Amino acid sequence: MNIKSITICFVIVLYGLIGCTPMDYYYKDLVELGxxxxxxxxxxxxxxxxxxxxxxxxxxxxxxxxxxxxxxxxxxxxxxxxxxxxxxxxxxxxxxxxxxxxxxxxxxxxxxxxxxxxxxxxxxxxxGEMFQQTLRNRVIESTSVSSGSVTINWYEEFSETMLHTELRYTDINGNIQEISIPKDSEQTVINDIDMDIPISYRSVFIPEPLALDQFYTEFDQYEIP
CATH class of the missing domain: 2.60.40.10 (Immunoglobulins)
Known part of the structure; x- marks a missing residue:
């Protein structure tokens, strides 16, 4: 049997198989999906x-x-x-x-x-705690005292997740005050502070803009020279 005869026989068998196959076999899944x-x-x-x-x-x-x-x-x-x-x-x-x-x-x-x-x-x-452990307080570079006021100079902050820093101090009347310092602010001036009592501060973070919770560092204390 030559190659041409083999080819003809193959085509005949193929058409026979197709003829025996139900018409919906090839698109059955599509019909069910539809x-x-x-x-x-x-x-x-x-x-x-x-x-x-x-x-x-x-x-x-x-x-x-x-x-x-x-x-x-x-x-x-x-x-x-x-x-x-x-x-x-x-x-x-x-x-x-x-x-x-x-x-x-x-x-x-x-x-x-x-x-x-x-x-x-x-x-x-x-x-959770893994992110919490990466957080660090903002760092004070220096302070200066002049005419009863204190100027706090901060190092520039590069953290993208920091919101601000909370600073607590005692005023001259013995009351505890709290102020919020934006992360792009590099200087804070306090006029009514009792300089004999240390200040304390912590930084606040959010991991993403759409966040339910804020994350806080521990408070650090700083004594005014």
Whole structure:
């Protein structure tokens, strides 16, 4: 049998197999997918990070059939359910007790018949002691005294996560005062301070702009020369 005859036989067998195959074999999965009813998904979801916790917030989708939102993480081994409140424009879930790591969350909406939406994915990190241990107080460069006032000179601050520094001092009437010093301010002048009592200060940080919690260093004391 020559090559041409072999080719003809192969083509005949191939057409025979195709003829015996049900017509819907090749698009069966597509038909099942097309018959599935999907409800509206979450489109604008955002994460607010915190100390071993996160809050996920979203705008309610326009689909009125949605009755709940389920948020999954850890490969869907953990989840939390939000029951739809149609009187509110925004929904949210607070997830606590998280270890300090990055998570992938999938939010899926459901209607009362169990039909679901396509997942909306968001990645967010929970913070904790590892981040806390990286924080350092702002550093005083020098102080000077003149006419009953104290000028504190600060080293320039380069930390992107620092918000400000809280400074506490005792005034000349014996009252404790607290002032907030922006991180871009390099000089602080205090006029009513009792110079015999040390000042104390600590710095305040947030790990990301959308943060639930602030992180604080321990108070340092400083004696005015």
């Amino acid at each position: 018959d599935r009813i999907y409800v509206g998904k979450l489109n604008n979801i955002r994460a607010y990070v915190g100390y071993e916790r996160l809050k996920l917030e979203w705008d309610h989708p326009s689909d009125p059939s949605i009755t709940k939102v389920v948020v999954y993480w850890n490969d869907r081994s953990d989840s939390v359910v939000y029951l739809m409140d149609k009187t509110e424009d925004v929904g949210a879930v607070l997830i606590e007790g998280l270890s300090e790591e990055q998570y992938v969350f999938n939010a899926i909406t459901y209607d009362e018949k169990g039909n679901r939406s396509l997942p909306t994915e968001i990645t967010a990190r929970a913070y």
